[in-house]
Amino acid sequence: MTTPAVELVSIAKKFDDVVALADISLTVGDGEFVCFLGPSGCGKTTLLRIIAGLERQNAGAVRLRGRDVSRLPPSRRDYGIVFQSYALFPNLTAARNISYGLETRGWDRARIDARVDELLEIVHLRGFGDRYPAQLSGGQQQRVALARALAPSPSLLLLDEPLSALDARVRLALRQEIKAVQRRVSIPTIMVTHDQEEALAMADRIVVMNHGVVEQIGTPMEVYMEPRTLFVARFVGQMNVLPARADARPGRARIGAAVLRHRDGDTGAARGPAAGGAPVMLAIRPEEIVVGTAARDAENALAARVAGVQFLGAFTRLSLALAGDVHLECDVAAGALADVGAKEGGELTLALPAASLRAFPAE
Amino acid sequence: MSVAIPDRTVRHAIHGEAVLRAALLSMYAAFLALSVLYPMLQVALRSVQDGQGRFVGAANYLRYFSTPAIAASITNSLAVAASTTLLTVILSFVYAYALTRTTMPLRGVFRLVIMLPIFAPSLVQGIAFIYVFGNNGLVTRWTGVNVGIYGFKGILLAETFYALPHAVLILVAALGAADARLYDAASALGASRTKTFFTVTLPGVKYGLMSACFVVFTLVITDFGVPKVIGGKYSVMATEIYNQVIGQQNFTMGATVSVVLLIPAAVAMVVDRLVQRRQYALLTASSVPLRPQPHGARDAALVAYCGLVAGGIATIYLVILASSLATRWPYNFALTTKHYRFDTVGGYTALVNSLEAAALAAVGGTVLAFAGAYLVEKCRTVASGPLYVLSVLPVSVPGMVLGLAYIFTFNAPGSPLNALYGTLAILVISHLVHYFTVPFLSATAALKQMDPEFERVSASLGVPFYRTMWRVTVPVALPQIVALSMYFFLNAMVTLSAAVFLVAPGTELAAVAVLLMDDAGDTAQAAAMSVLIIAIGLGVRLLYAWLMRGVTRRTQAWQREPQAGLRPRRAVRWFGKSR
Numbered sequence: 038m039t040t041p042a043v044e045l046v047s048i049a050k051k052f053d054d055v056v057a058l059a060d061i062s063l064t065v066g067d068g069e070f071v072c073f074l075g076p077s078g079c080g081k082t083t084l085l086r087i088i089a090g091l092e093r094q095n096a097g098a099v100r101l102r103g104r105d106v107s108r109l110p111p112s113r114r115d116y117g118i119v120f121q122s123y124a125l126f127p128n129l130t131a132a133r134n135i136s137y138g139l140e141t142r143g144w145d146r147a148r149i150d151a152r153v154d155e156l157l158e159i160v161h162l163r164g165f166g167d168r169y170p171a172q173l174s175g176g177q178q179q180r181v182a183l184a185r186a187l188a189p190s191p192s193l194l195l196l197d198e199p200l201s202a203l204d205a206r207v208r209l210a211l212r213q214e215i216k217a218v219q220r221r222v223s224i225p226t227i228m229v230t231h232d233q234e235e236a237l238a239m240a241d242r243i244v245v246m247n248h249g250v251v252e253q254i255g256t257p258m259e260v261y262m263e264p265r266t267l268f269v270a271r272f273v274g275q276m277n278v279l280p281a282r283a284d285a286r287p288g289r290a291r292i293g294a295a296v297l298r299h300r301d302g303d304t305g306a307a308r309g310p311a312a313g314g315a316p317v318m319l320a321i322r323p324e325e326i327v328v329g330t331a332a333r334d335a336e337n338a339l340a341a342r343v344a345g346v347q348f349l350g351a352f353t354r355l356s357l358a359l360a361g362d363v364h365l366e367c368d369v370a371a372g373a374l375a376d377v378g379a380k381e382g383g384e385l386t387l388a389l390p391a392a393s394l395r396a397f398p399a400e
Numbered sequence: 401m402s403v404a405i406p407d408r409t410v411r412h413a414i415h416g417e418a419v420l421r422a423a424l425l426s427m428y429a430a431f432l433a434l435s436v437l438y439p440m441l442q443v444a445l446r447s448v449q450d451g452q453g454r455f456v457g458a459a460n461y462l463r464y465f466s467t468p469a470i471a472a473s474i475t476n477s478l479a480v481a482a483s484t485t486l487l488t489v490i491l492s493f494v495y496a497y498a499l500t501r502t503t504m505p506l507r508g509v510f511r512l513v514i515m516l517p518i519f520a521p522s523l524v525q526g527i528a529f530i531y532v533f534g535n536n537g538l539v540t541r542w543t544g545v546n547v548g549i550y551g552f553k554g555i556l557l558a559e560t561f562y563a564l565p566h567a568v569l570i571l572v573a574a575l576g577a578a579d580a581r582l583y584d585a586a587s588a589l590g591a592s593r594t595k596t597f598f599t600v601t602l603p604g605v606k607y608g609l610m611s612a613c614f615v616v617f618t619l620v621i622t623d624f625g626v627p628k629v630i631g632g633k634y635s636v637m638a639t640e641i642y643n644q645v646i647g648q649q650n651f652t653m654g655a656t657v658s659v660v661l662l663i664p665a666a667v668a669m670v671v672d673r674l675v676q677r678r679q680y681a682l683l684t685a686s687s688v689p690l691r692p693q694p695h696g697a698r699d700a701a702l703v704a705y706c707g708l709v710a711g712g713i714a715t716i717y718l719v720i721l722a723s724s725l726a727t728r729w730p731y732n733f734a735l736t737t738k739h740y741r742f743d744t745v746g747g748y749t750a751l752v753n754s755l756e757a758a759a760l761a762a763v764g765g766t767v768l769a770f771a772g773a774y775l776v777e778k779c780r781t782v783a784s785g786p787l788y789v790l791s792v793l794p795v796s797v798p799g800m801v802l803g804l805a806y807i808f809t810f811n812a813p814g815s816p817l818n819a820l821y822g823t824l825a826i827l828v829i830s831h832l833v834h835y836f837t838v839p840f841l842s843a844t845a846a847l848k849q850m851d852p853e854f855e856r857v858s859a860s861l862g863v864p865f866y867r868t869m870w871r872v873t874v875p876v877a878l879p880q881i882v883a884l885s886m887y888f889f890l891n892a893m894v895t896l897s898a899a900v901f902l903v904a905p906g907t908e909l910a911a912v913a914v915l916l917m918d919d920a921g922d923t924a925q926a927a928a929m930s931v932l933i934i935a936i937g938l939g940v941r942l943l944y945a946w947l948m949r950g951v952t953r954r955t956q957a958w959q960r961e962p963q964a965g966l967r968p969r970r971a972v973r974w975f976g977k978s979r
Contacts, residue, residue, distance in 0.1 A: 049405040056405060091856055093409035108413045111859035118860045124853035126872045137871075138861025189861060 040103035042067050042193060042225035043088065048097035050083055050249075057083045058249045061097070065193075068223040070216065072236040075246035076272070081229045082197060084246070088227065089195055090114050102192055116193040117186030121202055123178050125170040131181045132157070132166035138189045156184040159218055176207040183215065187222060194219065196228035200235060212238050233273045237261060245269050267397040270320045277326075277365040279319040280399070290317050290396060293361040297337045299394040316399035323354065323368040325393035328385055329377040335388035343383045355379050357387060417864050421779050428772050429783060432790040434817075435833050439805035440797065446655035446808060460656040470653070473640040474660065480552065480636060481621040481664075484559040488567050488616045489609065491560065495709055496571035498702035501578075501601075503694045506703065513710040515565050516717055519937030521894040521911040523625030524930045525558035527918060528716040530630060531723050531730075531927075538719075538730050550632030558626045561713060563619050567612040574608020575601075578690040607675050614672035618665050622798035624897040625911075629918055637661045638897065641800045645807070645901065655808075658801040666796035717934065724928035739928040744920055745913045751932060754910035757824055758892035761831035765888040766881060769836060773843035774869065778855060795837035799897025802834055807901050822904035830902055831892040839884040846880040847873070878951050886944045890937050 043065035050058040058080045065071045073081035086092035088099055090111035098107045106114045125134050132153050139149045157163050160180035170178055179199060186194060199215070200208045216239050219226050230236050236243050237257040245252045245260060245268075253265040264270035271278060281290040281297070289298050299319055332338055344364070345356035352368045355377075359365070367387065369377055379385055412418070450456045465471050495514065499507055517525065532538050533549040540546050547553070582604070586596040602609075624638040631639060637657055645654040723729040727736045742748065776787050794802070806829075810821040820826045850873065858868040874881065896911040903912050910933050917926040 050409075051405050059405070089856075089860065090412065093412065095405045095407070095409050097410075107410055110412045110415050110418065111856065112417065112862050112864070113415065114860075115862075116860055118857060120853040120857065122851050122853055124851045124857045126854065128872060128875045137858075138863060141861075141863050141867065185857075186860070191860075195860075 039067060041065060041100075042069070042102060043227065044098075044100040044103075045084075045088070046098040046100070048084065048087060048094050048099070050080070050087060050092070050094045056249050058087075058094070061249075061251055063244060063251065063254060065225050065227060068225055070219055070226045070228070070239060070241045072240035072243045073227065073229045073246060074233060074236040074240075074243050074273070075231065075252075077231055079246040080249040081231075081244075081246050085195055085197055085227060085229045088193075089116060089118055115191050116195055117189070117191040118195040118197065119179070119182045119186050119199045121198040123170075123182040123202075125178055125182055125185075127170050129169075130166060131162065131168050131170070131173065131177075134170070134181055135166075135184045135188050137185060142189065152188060156188055159187075159221065160184045161214070174207075175203050176211055179203065179211060180214070183218065187218075187224070192225070194224045194226040196226065198229055198231070200230075201232070208235075215239065237273070243273075245272065247272070264320075264395070267318055267320065267400060270395060270397065275323050275366070275368075276320050277323065279321075279363055279365065281317050281319045281396075283315045283317050290319055292319070292339075292359070292363060295337075295339055297389060297394060298391040299396045300392060318397045318399050319389075320395045320397060321365075321389050321393050323366045324352075325390065326365070326367040327388040327390060328355070328367055328369060328379070329373065332386045332388040336391055337389040337394065338386055339389070341385055341387050343379045343381055343385060346379055346381050353379075357385075421775075421865070424771070425775050425779060425781065425783060425787075428768075428775050429787060429790075431768070432772075432787065434809075435829055436790050436793055436797075439802070439809040440793075442808035443655045443658050443801060443805045446652055447659045449652060451650075451652055460652055461660075464653065464656050464660070470635070470640055470644075470657070473635045473637045473657065476552075476634060477621050477636040477638070477661075478664070480555050480559065480627070481617050484556055484563060484620045485613050485616045487556065488560050488563045489571075489612050491709060492564055492567035492612065493571055493609070494702070495564075495706055496568050496575050498706050499568075500572055500575040501690070501692050502699050502702055503692050504699040504703045504706075506706070510706045510710050513713055514568050516713055516934075517562050518565050519890065519894070519934045519941070520717075520930060521625055521896050521914060521933065522559075522562045522623050523629045523896065523911075523915060523918070524720060524934075525562045525716060526554065526626040526628075526630035527914075527923060527926055527930065528719045529554055529558050530923070531719050532715075536730065541730055550630060551634040554630035554632075555627050555634065555636070558630055559620045559623060561716060562623070562626060563616045564709070564713070566619060567616050570612045570615060571605065571608050574605040574611075578604060580688040580690040583690060610675045611672055614668040614675070618668040618672075621668075622661070622665050622800070622897070624800055624900065625915065628915065638798065638800050641804060642900065645804060651804075651808070654804050658798075658804055661798055662796070662801060665798050669796040720927045720930050720934075723924055724931045726924070729924060739922075739924040740932075742913070742917075742925055742929065744917050744922045744925055745908060749906070750908040750913035751910045751929070753824060753827075753907055754893055754933070755936070757827045757831060757909060758889045760824075760828045761835075761892040762885040762889035764828060765832040765836065765839060766885040768832065769839035769884055770843045770874075770877070770881060773840050773847055774873070777844055777847045778852075778865075791840045792837050794833050794835075797834075799834055799895060799899075800901075802830060803898035803901030806830055806898070821902075822907065824907050826902055827899055827907060827909065830898040831895060832888070834895060834898050835888055835891045839887055842880055842884060843877070846877040850876060879948060882944065882947060882951055886940065889940055893933055893937055893940075 041064035045061055045063050048058055048061040049056075061080075061084060073084060075081045083092055087094045090106070090109060094107070098105055100106065101114060101116070126137065129137065135153045135156050136149050139152060144152075153166065154163075157166055160183055162177060162180055162184070165173065165177065165181075168177075170181070173181065183199075196215070200211055203211065212235060228236075228239065237260075240257055242254060242256055243260045244254050247268050253260055253269045255263070255265075260269060260273050264273060264276075267278070270276045279292055281292045283289075284291055284296055288300075289296055291297070297319065327335060339359055341357040341359050343355055344358045347354040347356070350371070352370050353374050355367045355369060357365050357367055369379070377385065447460055448455060448457060450459070465474075495510070498504060499511055529549055530537060533540060533547050533554070535546065537549070549557075578601075582600050583596065586600050591599065621636075622638060624642065627634065627636045627639045628642065635643070637660065641654050641657045641661070644650045644657060722733075724739050725735050725737070726732065727734045727738075742750070772787070772791055776784050776791065797805075806826060809815075810817045810826055812818065820829070854868060854872055855865055858865065894911055896915060899909050899912050900915065903909055908916075910929055914926045914929045914933070917923070917929065
């Protein structure tokens with residue numbers, strides 16, 4: 038069995054009496070790209086800073102490649118870091134920024150130059166070495182910061198919201214680029230982000246955090262398809278959440294008069310069949326709702342009024358109102374819209390497939 | 401949570417860099433403790449003791465307030481400071497308005513001339529007025545009318561000229577930061593010029609005006625040079641300290657007056673700092689600079705006004721220059737250079753000492769202010785707060801009080817610190833501490849403009865903090881650093897108040913020599929020394945301008961265009977410190 042690149046054991050942190058992190062344990066495998074995802078204040082940045090040694094935990098251990106670094110200062114931990122601001126040294130050229138961490142290592146000039154060239158090549162900035170940061174675009178600065186962090190071949194790469202200072206178009210391109218560079222040098226990487234789309238697109242595994250606790254750890258697919266908690270269900274991707282009441286029969290819940298069968302066995306609802314009448318939350322994604330002809334004879338079919346139609350290009354988002362003032366949104370692919378025939382103010386039938394209808398205990 | 405989280409954080413193992421940081425912090429703390437805190441406590445302590453060191457409670461204060469002869473110094477000081485403030489702020493507001501809000505000709509010349517008093521010890525103004533209106537003054541002799549310049553009148557006039565540049569600098573900054581959109585809105589709404597002035601212009605510079613008032617008030621109430629030479633029998637607190645200590649060897653009463661003098665100076669400084677903080681918030685990034693429009697009659701009147709004020713200042717310095725070259729002012733105007741031999745004070749030693757002390761204060765002060773700001777700003781510890789307070793404390797300590805405090809500290813029987821007394825080193829330290837706060841705050845501001853992640857990135861790359869400081873922090877802040885050193889140098893050249901207590905045979909300073917020669921009746925030599933001090937100051941200022949161009953070109957090449965925020969328009973706030 039190989040030692041993990043990063044191992045966090047029961048990390049806890051509080052600021053005065055406010056608990057920022059409560060008993061966090063997780064591992065990052067070799068070459069793995071892990072995202073800490075969560076809303077602001079969830080503790081993700083604090084956790085990253087504890088790994089970096091920029092913040093001191095109240096309890097728990099940090100191990101890098103099996104080595105306990107909990108009590109080491111940042112300079113002895115062997116990681117590279119890219120901050121949101123990039124923190125490029127404004128008075129040094131891109132090349133000097135990249136070589137900054139190499140110059141104190143006793144390398145000779147030729148070796149440093151070769152390494153700088155190699156990194157400029159990797160981040161696709163060949164020929165930009167002589168530019169000062171102020172002469173580079175935001176995306177280019179970002180890549181210089183990445184190259185600088187990678188230059189000494191650290192055993193871990195930390196990215197603190199690295200894309201949030203960039204505009205949307207550049208951000209999309211850089212997602213791919215950072216991911217490609219990470220693959221190429223095969224370095225275990227932890228990225229902090231509040232952008233769930235970014236996390237889904239880039240991570241091998243996502244750690245969803247909220248209020249200082251880990252809500253779920255899983256691949257993007259797992260986190261998206263099988264959210265373990267209502268928080269994850271709501272935070273990652275679009276999700277309709279419908280308040281309901283547990284039915285006496287297991288695996289069923291009521292919304293008004295309608296009895297709906299839902300998925301079971303994999304959620305908090307499985308802690309025991311909720312007692313009849315107990316409040317539960319049903320969750321389904323907009324693209325999982327079936328509308329049109331296919332819905333008519335399907336299980337969990339309901340009548341709905343079309344409250345709004347929003348054309349969004351690749352798909353159209355319908356705002357639907359069920360009886361009892363329950364609202365949900367449904368995405369219909371561009372090609373299927375004609376078949377559905379939805380008009381604002383019109384009526385239609387929808388079905389909530391039981392395999393997609395997740396149930397959570399009400400908060 | 402189920403398991404209680406311990407209150408203590410996991411400590412990092414001790415390593416070289418942490419040890420170095422802690423060592424530097426302790427050295428800085430020790431310096432401040434020894435040169436600021438301990439001396440000030442000594443003054444406070446002496447004010448509640450009698451001559452034999454016995455505790456006497458408030459007895460000294462009671463005696464101070466109940467002895468009319470010395471108690472008068474309080475009301476005199478307040479009267480002089482308040483009236484000078486009023487006169488100076490009115491004069492400088494109009495002057496600054498003309499410089500910033502009109503297109504009148506000669507603005508460049510007026511801007512330069514008004515700055516002249518910055519390069520001279522304050523008492524030079526006093527000496528000049530004596531040359532013109534004194535018992536043997538030019539005007540007195542020609543007209544036969546003696547206006548009685550010695551006393552309140554003379555102090556008021558001389559202090560006004562001395563304080564003018566400080567107030568003008570503040571008001572030019574305040575008036576220059578106008579938002580044209582407000583004026584467009586006012587004229588679109590049909591407001592008259594007068595109405596616009598009272599509803600837009602004045603409210604816009606309200607904080608600048610308040611700041612100017614506090615700065616001038618502090619400058620005047622703590623000034624020693626002017627009342628010393630032109631005050632005659634009119635005693636103010638600064639001269640009272642001198643009289644008690646030097647004249648009567650009454651150190652306890654000196655300490656008592658010092659503590660009382662600390663109060664108005666400290667209050668004015670604290671309020672000024674609070675006001676300044678607000679001023680910065682007034683301008684936003686979207687403000688549109690105001691472009692002044694020509695206006696015939698108003699501009700002509702303002703040219704005449706500025707000509708009068710600038711002419712007055714120019715006259716002061718021409719009188720000083722002329723009297724230093726005249727054989728026997730005002731009886732024999734034949735040119736001579738004999739006054740430049742300085743035979744009363746033993747030649748050029750004082751000037752050389754001054755240059756040496758100023759250069760050392762410039763180098764040492766800059767290093768210390770920058771390193772101190774770096775340690776306080778970048779190495780956050782429990783000590784950061786107290787160290788910050790100690791670093792900004794010197795700004796509210798008048799020079800006379802600092803000088804007296806240093807006598808208590810460095811001339812105490814049996815203290816190892818006595819070794820410094822009577823050396824040039826103690827003068828360097830007193831210059832450095834006297835003018836420490838402004839450079840410290842400027843350096844802090846420069847450091848705050850830099851990304852706090854620089855040090856963290858460096859640590860992650862295994863680069864020690866001192867290397868990053870040297871390779872990145874210092875080069876990026878170099879324009880500010882050069883400005884700091886000039887600030888130290890120029891102030892050290894002209895300061896008199898602390899030095900007057902600390903000079904010893906062999907360590908006379910030029911500004912003190914001016915006072916001594918004037919005291920001894922060798923006013924022509926005093927004038928000659930003043931001329932040299934001013935010439936050196938101007939020379940250094942030119943050197944600085946030239947150096948700054950080079951520095952900016954070399955080290956700031958990375959800036960695409962000078963950023964508004966970083967532009968070293970006035971990297972150091974000049975004003976607000978007694979001489």
